[in-house]
Amino acid sequence: MPQSPEPQRNPEDVATTGPQSSASSAPAAPPARQRARWKRRLAISLLIVLVLLAVLVGFAPTIASTSAVYNGILGAVNSNLQGKLQVDELHLSWGGPIAIHGLRVTDPQQQQVLHIPRVVAEAGVWRLLTSTMAFGEITLDSPALVIEQNSDGQLTLAQAFESRRPTPSTPKPAGELPAPEGRLIVKNGAVKVVRPGATPYDMTELDGQVDLKTLNEVGARFALTLADGTKLAGEAAVRRLLTQGKLDPRNASGDLRLSSDRNVQIGPLAALAGQPGLQGGLNVDVDAKLDSGTLDGRFTIAVAGLQSEQRAAANATPINAELKGQVRWADNQLAANLNLAGEAGHAQAELAYRGSDQPSNVTVDELVTAALSGKPVAVPDFTMRAQAEIDLAKLGRAVPELLNVKEGVELTAGRLELADLTIQGGATPIASAKLSLKDVAARGSDKAIRLEPVQFSLDSALESGRGLQVRGVELTASSMQLKASGPANDLHAAFKADLGRLQQELGQVFDLGALELAGNTSGTVDFKRVNDEQIDVGIRATVEGLRYASVGRRLDGAVQAQTSIRPAAEARPLTLGGEWLVQNARLDGKALADGDVKLTYDVKLDQDKQSITIDKCSLASKALTAEVAGTIAQYTGDCQLNLQGRYSASWEAVTALLHKLTPATADTVIIAGNSASEFKITGPACAKTQPGFRDMSTGAGVTWTSAELYGVRMGAAQLAPALKDGRLTLPKATIPAGDGKVNLGAVIDFQPADPTLQMPGKTKLLENVPVTKELGAQLLSRINPI
Structure with missing residues (x-):
């Protein structure tokens, strides 16, 4: 039988009414439409973030x-x-x-x-x-x-x-220049x-x-107006200064010019330099050219109408002078000459320098070693020669301030002659000079003045294998003499001076201020090499009747010194050791010390490390004995101290010295007993802080058995002052005083610009202590404004 045809289904029905999955079947995959929506959202979010970042970056400078x-x-x-x-x-x-x-x-x-x-x-x-x-x-x-x-x-x-917190700089490796x-x-x-x-x-x-x-091509120019209205202008240019990123002036070229439209007034510039009261004009002209590493330059500095304001008011004749110079650098050699001419005299100087590929950084230690032992030293190869003659009368009449001539005195004659000055480096360094001051005459208010001539000569050389050879050093004047000769390892020098005569002669013409010298000094200095590593320096000197007018007292005595020097060598610093003995030191005829004062020391100086090591340093006298040892690092910088030692003092001897120096204290300050203590000093003494010793700390004990201060009798005391954080602290201490007591304790703060005294709260300094007449006078003198 024919089968009846199957009914047709709508495709949408198939999609919606298709077979249903059983409970045991696998779960269905996410729908494609949901996945696409998620990706779009992610992309949009990323885009928004990128846009926000772009906006943020774009507006970053504005923000x-x-x-x-x-x-x-x-x-x-x-x-x-x-x-x-x-x-x-x-x-x-x-x-x-x-x-x-x-x-x-x-x-x-x-x-x-x-x-x-x-x-x-x-x-x-x-x-x-x-x-x-x-x-x-x-x-x-x-x-x-x-x-x-x-x-x-x-x-x-x-x-x-x-920087507030400076950090040690680390050397950067050499490389190409920026x-x-x-x-x-x-x-x-x-x-x-x-x-x-x-x-x-x-x-x-x-x-x-x-x-x-x-940096291979640099040009600059400037123009400005000085305080007096003078226009100063300059320009400079340098080309081909680098080769493969490194400095190489051999092929460089360029030029330099500096000039002014008129004379610059000297007065304001001199006042800025600490020499007020001058007037005159200054003109500067500089022209230099650099071509293929060869530098040719010339300059002229002219001074017109130079004189002091005081002499100008008196219609004195001013002086003019002109300094001309030429400089040439070629083939690693420098040649320069200077010529100064004017009414007050003339001077010439020549300088020659021959460069070398060998380093020539000579240290003081190396020079000392070469002078003592003859060890070769790489001194730069240069020669300088100079001669000069100055008319002191013309210079003094125009500008007496430059020569410090006394008011009311006028120089009428005088010459300063530099007959020869030669300094030479290289394989055989030499130094020689001949200088004389003669025919000096002046006119005072009531008399004519004439000074005795002064002559100085020097002839020396540093010879390889022999060391420093002093052929002769001589200073001759009416009031002083100095002579020295011989090699550095066997050098003898003798000197003597009449300080009173020296002061009297110079004081007639020149303003010496408060300085007034008197007395005689004489002595000898002997250098004797013991071996290649040690040389003994013996100094014997006597000074008697030394007086300084500002204190109006006479200091005299004798000094004997013995010093040994061991020159620096490789990995070994310069060593100094010796002993100084002061005998019969007197002030106004009264002995300053009961007996001798002796200083003994043994010190090492390392210039490369900027450090001083004190193995021993002691002072011995009847009044005070002290010993100290340790190190001083960075002595030209922060001066970092790490010292320790001890002291011992006799109050009877100390106060006796105080009474001689300040007689008014003889009846008001009397202390008995001894004081002895160990001490330690650590930290920088010259840091860039306020004060410079802020981070330094130290302390010591101070004691006495009895004291009488301004009539107040006190018993034994034990004090412990200490310095730390820029503050000097005296901890609280009680000293018996009769039926009462003296309470001490304070802080002196050195950190402010003006140091301040701080007391620990309410302090009763005197407790049941009768106020004596002397103490009352002292208190009233501090309180009474009259």
Whole structure:
């Protein structure tokens, strides 16, 4: 039978009504539409993150230009500086320009040392990040710079950038020099120079430009107006200074010019240098050219109308002088000559130097060793010769301040002659000179003055295998004589001087201030080499009747000294040892010490390591004995001390000396007994802190058995003063005084600019102690403003 056809199904029905999976069949896979939706969401999220990052990066300079961000960065920088950096506004951009408004730098005393109203860098942040050496064009608008030297001789501008936590510098390996490219422009700048005790010197209208096409081609020019209105201008250029990234001047070329449009007034410059009261004009002209490593230069410095303001008021004749010089450097050799001519005299000097491929860094230790033993030493090969003749009368009449001539005295004649000065290095170094001062005459208010002539001569040489040979040293004057001759290993010198006559002669013409010398001194100095490693130096000197007018007292006595020197050698420092004996030291005819005073020492000096090792140093006298040993490191820097020792003092002898020096204390300060203690000193004594000894610590014990101070009788005392953290502390101590007691205890803080005394709360210094007449007078003298 034919089968009836199967009914047709709708495909959608098949899809929806297809066979159902049983419970035991595998789970169905996620729908394709859901997977596609998840991927789209992930892509969109990543795109949003990338867009946000791009926006963040794009606006990073703008964000960094906000005050909160750049002030935070400046705060981190300032935390490590002695000074402080400040910025009013900062504008950054990726493509440029970069602008800084109101850049200020203050020193550690909060004084402004630099102010730049506007700094503009042509390059943007991106260029500076990707090419730090190619900085483009930077313009400084109206910068104001203050160059101030403080009382310690340091520049406050340099102090501002010093680190609060300095770290030792590590030498960097030699390599190719950096290759900066760009241009620095200064517009309408100003510079003020300040020194203690001098009028500030202002320079204005400073315009300059420095062009760098790597260090191989450098050009610079400037123009400024000095305080007196003089225009000073200069320009310089150097090309082909490098070879394969390293400094090589053999092929370099360039030029240098410096000139002024008129004479510069000397007065303000002299006052800045500590010599006020001068007037006159100064003109400078410099021209130098460098071609293929050969330098040819000339300069002229002319002084016109030089005289003091006082002499100008008296219509005295001023002096003119001109210094001309020529310099040539070629084939590793230098030749220079100087010529000074004017109404007050003339002088000539010649200098020649021959370079060498061998290093010539000669130390003092090596020179001492060569002088004593004749060991060869690599002294630079140079020769200098000079002659001069100065008319002291003409110079003194125009500028008496330069010669320190007394007021009311006028030089009428006199010559200073340098007949010959020769200094030569190389294989056989020599030094010779002939100097004379003669025909010196002056006119005072009521008499004519004439000084005896002074002659000085020197002839010496450093010979290989023989050492220093002193053929002759002689100083001859009416009031002093000095003679020396012989090799360094067997050198004898004798000297004597009449200090009273010397002071009397010089004091007639020259202003010696408070200095007034009197007495006689004489002695000998003998050098004797014991072996290649030791030389004995014997010094015998006697000084009697020495007087210094400022204290109005006469000091006399005798000094004997014996010193041995062991010159430095490889891996061994210079060693000094010896003994000094002072006998019969007297003040105003009264003995300063009951007996002799002896100083014994044994010291090693290592110049390379900047250290001093004290193996032994002792002082012995009836009043005080002391011993100290240890080390002093970085003696030209922070002066790191690590010393220990002990002392012992006799109060009877100490107060007896005090009574002689200050007779008023004879009845008010009387102390009996002995004081002895060990002590230790550690830390830097000259650090860049306030005070310089802030981080140094030391302490010692002080005792006595009895004392009478301003009429108050006291019993035994035990004190323990100590110095630490810039504070001198005297711990609380009680001293019996009759039926009462004296309570001591205080701190002196040296860290403020003015040291302060701090008492530990309420302190009752005198407790049940009767106030004597002497003590009352002392207290009232401290309280009564009259």
